Amino acid sequence: MTLLRPITTKDSSITFHSDRYDETYHSVSGAKEEAIKKFAEPCGIAGYNRVAVLDICFGLGYNSAAALDLFRGDHIEIVALEDDPGIIDQIKHISVDFSSYPVIKTLAKDRVFKDSRADLRLLIDDARQAIKSLPSDHFDVIFLDPFSPKKCPELWTEGFFKEIFRVCKKESMLATYSCARVVRDNLRSAGFIVTDGPVVGRKAPGTLAIKQ
Incomplete structure (x- = not known):
């Protein structure tokens, strides 16, 4: 069982440190800020009338909560993937300033x-197994938020990215916090067009990838 230690980040939102990976689930500069500024906003969630989102490595659900808060259209679908029930179990204890977080708590409890x-x-x-059950050409937005390539290399491979590419619609947008060369090279090899994401909480940018 993974041991999880709560940490208050600089924007007062809570994240956890995982002893399994020896990393935190979010940037300590601000977990809520990261979800909004690195994931939901760059993917243009607010501009969709209908949108399908794939949230890879759901964790505490902040990225999905940010998407729900920003969305103003008619219908949003989110499919969230997470392999650790321990972090899901923490959601019921979390208080965070997303208006949609009660929805995330229901999702964590009921799975739907x-x-x-x-x-x-x-x-x-x-996620490598779960994604195989998902339909091709379905998602408009991908949040890719595993632990780092050094600690969780299996979720940053060309092979996994090809599966992500398969489930994406044309003109879909992927956002991730990492700008590591191996990540960008593997995204390009899988077929994505890669560009810099926003700089949030550190000097290096995130990464945005488009399926054209």
Whole structure:
């Protein structure tokens, strides 16, 4: 069982340190800020009328919560992948300033949430296996948020990125915090067009990748 230690980040939102990976789930400069500025905003969530989001490495659900808060359209679908039920179990204890976080708490408890505007599913499985069950050419937005390439290399490979590419629609947008050369090279090899993402909480930018 993975040991998790809570940490208050600089924007007062909570993250956890994982002893399994010896890393935190979010940037200590601000977990909420990272979800909004590195993931939801750069992918243009607010501009969609209908959108399908794949949230890879759901963690505490902040990226999905940021997407729900920003979305103003008719319908949003989120499929979330997470392999550690331990971090999902922490969600019920979290208080964070996302208006949609009660939805995330319901999703964590029931593994599904559905109303007139939102359809959410949480799959507890290795992302490399779970993604194989997902339809091709389906998602508009991908949040790619594993632990670092050094600590979790299996989720940064060309092979995994090809599976992500498969499930993306044309003109879809992928966002990730990492700008590591191996990450960008593997994204390009999988077929994506790669560019800098925003600089948030550190000197280096994130990465955005488009399926054209």
